[in-house]
Amino acid sequence: MSPDGLERDPDPVLPGRNAHSAVPRRRSSARDIQRYASLFAQRTKVMRSSAMRDLMALTEREDVISLAGGMPDTSTFPADSYAALMNTIAGESCARALQYGPTEGFARVKECVARVMAAEGMEIDTDEVLVTTGGQQVIDLVCKTLLDPGDVVVAEAPTYPGAIPTFSSYEADVVQVTMDRDGMRVHELEATLDELERSGRRPKFIYTVPNFHNPAGVTMSLERRRELVRIAGEREIIVLEDNPYGLLRYEGEALPTLHSLDDEFVIYASTFSKILSPGVRLGWAVAPAPILQKMQIGKQGSDLCSSSISQYFVSAYFDAGPWDDYVRSLLEIYRRRRDVMLDALAEHFPREAEWTHPRGGLFIWATMPDYIDTTDLLARALREHVAFVPGRAAFVDGRGGSAMRLNFSGVDEDAIREGIRRIGEVVREQVAMYGTLTGAGGSVEPPRREAASRADVTAAAARIAAERAAAAERTAAAPRAAEAGGDSAADRVGRTDEDLAKVLHMPAKHKRAG
Numbered sequence: 193m194s195p196d197g198l199e200r201d202p203d204p205v206l207p208g209r210n211a212h213s214a215v216p217r218r219r220s221s222a223r224d225i226q227r228y229a230s231l232f233a234q235r236t237k238v239m240r241s242s243a244m245r246d247l248m249a250l251t252e253r254e255d256v257i258s259l260a261g262g263m264p265d266t267s268t269f270p271a272d273s274y275a276a277l278m279n280t281i282a283g284e285s286c287a288r289a290l291q292y293g294p295t296e297g298f299a300r301v302k303e304c305v306a307r308v309m310a311a312e313g314m315e316i317d318t319d320e321v322l323v324t325t326g327g328q329q330v331i332d333l334v335c336k337t338l339l340d341p342g343d344v345v346v347a348e349a350p351t352y353p354g355a356i357p358t359f360s361s362y363e364a365d366v367v368q369v370t371m372d373r374d375g376m377r378v379h380e381l382e383a384t385l386d387e388l389e390r391s392g393r394r395p396k397f398i399y400t401v402p403n404f405h406n407p408a409g410v411t412m413s414l415e416r417r418r419e420l421v422r423i424a425g426e427r428e429i430i431v432l433e434d435n436p437y438g439l440l441r442y443e444g445e446a447l448p449t450l451h452s453l454d455d456e457f458v459i460y461a462s463t464f465s466k467i468l469s470p471g472v473r474l475g476w477a478v479a480p481a482p483i484l485q486k487m488q489i490g491k492q493g494s495d496l497c498s499s500s501i502s503q504y505f506v507s508a509y510f511d512a513g514p515w516d517d518y519v520r521s522l523l524e525i526y527r528r529r530r531d532v533m534l535d536a537l538a539e540h541f542p543r544e545a546e547w548t549h550p551r552g553g554l555f556i557w558a559t560m561p562d563y564i565d566t567t568d569l570l571a572r573a574l575r576e577h578v579a580f581v582p583g584r585a586a587f588v589d590g591r592g593g594s595a596m597r598l599n600f601s602g603v604d605e606d607a608i609r610e611g612i613r614r615i616g617e618v619v620r621e622q623v624a625m626y627g628t629l630t631g632a633g634g635s636v637e638p639p640r641r642e643a644a645s646r647a648d649v650t651a652a653a654a655r656i657a658a659e660r661a662a663a664a665e666r667t668a669a670a671p672r673a674a675e676a677g678g679d680s681a682a683d684r685v686g687r688t689d690e691d692l693a694k695v696l697h698m699p700a701k702h703k704r705a706g
């Protein structure tokens with residue numbers, strides 16, 4: 193900020209923008225905010241920002257190793273291929289690429305969609321496809337089409353953090369069903385649906401990411417897929433199947449999509465973001481015709497149509513050669529990065545931590561001991577110039593406080609090793625400090641260097657003391673815990689985190705050796 197307290201345009205010579213005079217912009221004062229607050233729609237009061245998007249500004253800094261984004265590595269796409277494709281578009285379809293397109297998308301792009309879906313074992317009619325502005329827009333349009341304020345959406349716990357702002361801006365009541373290594377627990381889903389029914393409520397849809405879940409890294413088993421579509425069919429509840437990662441499989445056999453098991457109650461969403469480029473901002477939905485029509489009208493109001501330039505790019509890319517060659521090259525790179533991250537976790541994280549072992553996708557979900565708050569930990573990690581997504585971003589009710597999402601696709605192998613080493617160090621400091629303060633004895637060596645400042649230690653000690661007091665209260669209040677008479681980790685965290693702890697804990701073989 194300048195000495196006069198005014199923010200100036202960071203790049204006053206951007207063409208077309210204040211090229212000759214940098215017009216100073218004033219920061220919003222509390223009074224300004226108050227003035228506009230009365231204008232805001234009711235829904236803005238429950239709107240939640242995406243922690244991931246908020247983090248992006250921080251993690252975009254060059255000096256931060258970001259394991260926070262959900263970023264594919266776009267540097268792997270050959271620049272000369274990009275140039276050649278754009279050149280073809282310029283030569284053959286310049287005016288059309290620069291023009292508006294149909295709301296539902298160009299027929300040639302729908303053909304590309306059909307080819308991608310065929311690669312995942314689905315045969316579709318291109319009339320069933322709506323080309324969208326990313327997979328994100330499918331979530332938005334489904335909400336726009338199906339939700340009234342207060343309607344229930346069932347999602348996994350944890351769920352895709354980027355879906356939460358969408359659900360919240362349509363004022364959905366999100367109910368989360370826990371997961372384990374086989375994905376959403378469908379028995380719990382049934383019990384949840386029964387409970388909702390008893391109170392006269394019926395979810396408008398069930399949102400799930402069955403393949404290589406973001407953020408959990410797990411995949412729904414075939415048995416559960418069958419169960420889920422059975423439940424949805426019997427109860428006539430829509431399932432929104434979000435499948436951006438299905439083709440990013442590093443090991444094991446592909447499982448049928450929910451859409452291939454049932455196309456009556458499943459809305460299918462996917463995207464070119466992870467198999468080609470998120471920059472093209474193109475995804476798609478396949479849905480029963482009446483729903484698709486409403487979504488299309490919704491899309492007219494949102495953006496008229498998705499970018500024609502991007503659509504021409506995608507179709508030129510598919511015309512130019514085997515589209516899946518690039519995906520295969522990504523698989524090699526991401527598989528190695530996943531393995532590097534798993535090895536680094538085993539080397540640098542304390543044995544109290546656990547993590548998932550994804551067979552595909554972009555994410556590992558790591559769970560710390562319950563006394564570690566990963567939102568606090570992120571502040572420490574940022575001081576070490578490394579970032580991750582704190583687990584709470586994937587819950588609507590404050591759960592996930594000791595978990596973190598780690599992305600292994602966006603940075604190279606050295607950066608992954610170094611990033612995990614740095615996070616491991618801050619985690620180990622916390623574990624050691626907890627051990628010292630509670631007399632429980634940390635299971636890790638004390639940090640090798642004086643990383644934590646006196647203020648950090650004091651603040652953490654105060655927080656841990658408060659947590660212990662609250663935990664003791666919970667233990668006293670919980671008959672089951674009191675009966676056990678112990679102060680086990682599960683007792684300390686209480687019911688909801690106890691569930692979470694069970695949910696994504698790893699079998700011993702994925703834990704740190706030794």
Ligand SMILES: Cc1ncc(COP(=O)(O)O)c(C=O)c1O
Nearest residue numbers: 262326327328352406463465475
């Ligand atoms: C599960 C899930 N759904 C949707 C999206 C949005 O993808 P897109 O870039 O296609 O909008 C993402 C992006 O990371 C995702 O992980």
